[in-house]
Amino acid sequence: MITESAEDDISNIAPETNAGSEPVTYADVSDLAWANEQRSAITCRAVFPFIGDAPVLVGVVAHDPHAPYIGEIFARAVAGEFGEIAPFVPTAPLVPDRVSSRQFRLQLLGMGLLDTVEGWIDAQPLATQIAYQSSATFERGDAMMQAGFDALGFEPAQVDAFFVAAAGL
Template identity: 40%
Template sequence: MPFISRSVDGAIDGVFEQPQEGRAEEFLPIGDPDVIAFENAALMVSSVSARQFRLMLRRAGLVDAVKAWVAQQDGETQDAFEYSGTFVKDSPMMVAGFAAMGFGQQQVDDFFTAAAQL
């Protein structure tokens, strides 16, 4: 059974395999929906480095399509694509670009999760 701690508002703020000194804890069974939701939220990737993003574009075969899309955008978008050190999943440029590539939200999440592993 995992040990969990909760914030003042009652939300889970930690899941541990062992008791943690100085934390009020409770036990929840493995597979508890609250524990699963907390762990899944922790796994969600919200940003990746430019290197990770570009390597993932290459692996997905999207480099040329994305560069063509970027070339049709305003100067700020072009500069952001070229010079950003980090790509943030929910930034306006990312949202617009992934929509133009026909990606759904799950595909975007999967793309960022895979990129974070590179």
């Protein structure tokens, strides 16, 4: 049985019971936000007495066969018992500091820039040509990269978008 009291707390540490003997209890569920666009998960903070008095960040879903209290918190949150659930806010993708040669060239191809860039490379000093031809990875902060993107007229945000897209290939 799941109970709630001012001293209660929830956690993923012990799925069904705290220390294996008592039902997991929780209290002070707050800071609710949808964790995805599908609204199938919620992040929130809750206090679990068997852990301590401080709120713990927890993700809850409609059904967790190993931790029934997770589903209970989800259902009560959706019913509005803990207040409004903030909308899902997608986070900006992390810009990788490097991508593989394959990813880099495929991204150039996909953007219709492969021939342009390779033409630019052919007009560069031999060291730049060798670096382009034999690099296993392309690093975002490399001086050759900056010169190439500058030659294409890319703004920093466009370079970031290029690396994010290339990393997905």
